Amino acid sequence: MKIIYTLIILAFLNLCFTAKLMTQEIEVLDSTIIENTFWNSKSVRISTVPVLLIAAGGGSWGIRKDVRAFRNRYLPTFRYHYDDYLQYAPVATVLGLNAAGVKGKHKMGRALVSYAFSAAIMAAVVNTVKYTAKVERPDGSTRNSFPSGHTANSFMNATFLHKEYGQFQSPLYSVGAFTAATATAVGRELNNRHWISDVLAGAGIGILSTELGYVVADKIFKDHGEHIKLRNNPLPVTLHPSFLELRLGYAKGLSKDLTQRSEDLFAKSGFNFGLEGAYFFSRYIGLGGEFAFSSFPMNDDNLSFNDADVPLVSDGHYTQPMGIRYIHAGPYFSLPLPKNWFITGKLGAGTASGAQGEIILRIKENYQELFRTNELPYYRYKPQRAFSWSAGFGVQKQIKRNVGIKAFVSYFNSDNDFQMDVIDQINPDGTYAFKNVGSEKVRFDNITLGLGLTAFLW
Template identity: 55%
Template sequence: MHLNYRTCSALLLALSLTITAHAQHADTTLQKPISRFLKCDAVQKTAVPAILLGATVLTWPHKEEIRELRNRYIPTFRYRYDDYLQYAPVATVLLLNAAHVKGRHSPKRAVVSYAFSMGIMGVVVNSIKRTAGVQRPDATSRNSFPSGHTAMAFTNATFLHKEYGEYRHPLYSVMGYTSATATALGRGLNNRHWISDVLAGAAIGIASTELGYYITDQIFKDRGMNAPLRNNPVPINNKPSFLEMHLGYAISTSNDLSLANSEDLYVKRGFNLGIEGAWFINRNFGVGGEFAFSSFPVSSEKVVLDDDLKAISEDLYTQPIGIRYFNVGPYFSYPLPNNWFITAKLNTGVSYGSSGNVILKLNPAAEKEYGRPELPIMKYKPKRAPSWTAGIGIQKRIARNVAIKAYTTYLNSRHGFEILGLNETNEDGELNYEPIPGGLSRLKFNHLSFGLGLTAFIW
């Protein structure tokens, strides 16, 4: 039996009082209220939206830096599949109903739940858009936050999840949330939204559907519910195959990332963003892979320009140093009591460093002379290299197919690296670069990343 929202609040208060009055007996006294609190229906239904909203806050200061990845790797991406893919999960529900494949609820009750969900989502998204007035990355309008396409996609994905994923097979949920995630990625790749926009949109979509179903449950009670299927047990000790998205901070562990050990240019704390998955052959061992990005802003605050450069500029900046990697290998999982897991991985593969520039911001006179507001005076070009990662995590399953994981990953790679300096500008305004004598031959991209992951189990 699920606990209601009022019971959850009471349990939270009881938990706080227990901690205050009986801290010396924490091991025995707190176990029961903590367990009951985590099993609250309200806690389980709001945990994922809360994590997504937390990620929205964390990524907000870095949204322009994260968009830089798109601009540097695929600046001409223009594939508007996201305009259509957002409707794929709800279309799946309609097709399954037309084929007389029963979901959790009757078609009438499912439609009412969906109508409430869509109404809530629409009101929340449009109200925030008009109030926030955030400019889109492509500067076409000031209604970027939150992403309406993403909110629609995750509303539809959660609808499919609740009707068929939780009732028949989790692969319905995986398909629905995969299409929703692809929609969210498309909004960023098409330069229509910041990462904070899509994270908030996903949170609103999931929360709106949960609230829509809650309202419908209060109206219909037990009417319109199909009988539970016998082949839908709660998987406690099954094979924990999974798909996962993670986001966190990245900290350099290599002096090389100071850009040739320069005292003028040095990296600051960056971010790590990626997806991974594994197929487990038993409950402890599996094989999988990861595809991720790490990016490090480069500070040029200590740079002192020489007299020649001061004549045309008073400031410069360096594009972030980044790396993307694809590694595969063994994954490990060890189940603990109360649906906790210890996880680990040891992968190897290939990594690619991102090319970038050291850029002068030209003064008005120089801008007129060069015909451009900025002038790249130095380029860095890393080459492809082998890489390996080792990681550990602690994971808590909060629903049948959903878990939250705190992770730490170490990446090791060493790249051939070349630095080019601006040599001259020809009559057509084209810039010519030549290798800087004594430039780097190898550079280590070793770094440690840590953050949170959202896991979807496939069992």
């Protein structure tokens, strides 16, 4: 499952980012070198990637339910709504960098005019199509699914950051921007709010909206409001290394409660995704925080049931991943080394809460009419909110004036009370009633190894 989702995410990101970089490279070539043909025209260059994505949205229409079934198989109760906030991360980064004195391609006034035109175009297209097509959402809540507004907004914002800082300062800004946009698009699917066709089309609309917004602004401002390209800027390692950082890592369970509590149900590895930042009072120490979540697929290959009726009505089962999210705050540390290397550290504490998980039975075909379903939640567990803490260590390399890459290791610990329920009855309206069968405290600790993309706020 993780391999497949990783390939989907990387392919999606690679398509957007690689094509955008190709567009960037073409734009800086001398116009006298490029033959003035249709395929080399600016209209083709700015529309190729969006058209491909929108076409992919249409082409995936026939498999959208298959993709949703894949999601329902492994993450049916995924409810981490980071996508509601992450969609704004690229535009917040542009505003934050500008406020911190980091120059982008254009002065802020011109950049905001470009953004305003982009947002107006995106909103008009998305809402017109939404309320004309009237496609039902996967969760059945409304009929305004196609295209995804969150995804269109996130890719519009990502292209904004790409054009202002990725083309002017470093391509790594573009990497971070499109990574955040891709994570937003994936979140819309995992939260069962959109089909794959919705997010692909939304991505294309978002990118094209920003490109058109800049075309309009360029016509208005022409050569006014542009910054001169900065070259060979000194790296200000003597300044306070305040930062924002996006990270992704491999999480390994440590406690016996998590990995060896039972021979037939346990979790050993998963992934961690988070956003953190800190304000430094000096070169060495600052105060910051992080918001992150971890997900651990459960190994239930040898799980057996005490209820003798289970094998009679079911021909298999699966267990939803164990997920936990947390928010921490505390001191951050940085030790500058020669050649723009840093040793970093952090210590944080806060609160952690878990996502409800279920053990789900696959009902045999001859019993599906009786139960009115082909999958039945048999056992449910819910970790309660608890105090948690974390500590981390990293080795960081500053590769541009405002960009760094970090390899890190972090430790997380919380002791959560798990409430456990078993199905008691199926109500006439098709809902389920559960009865409590007890609770127990589970030590949820793990170590994460991963990489972070850092934006310094010098």
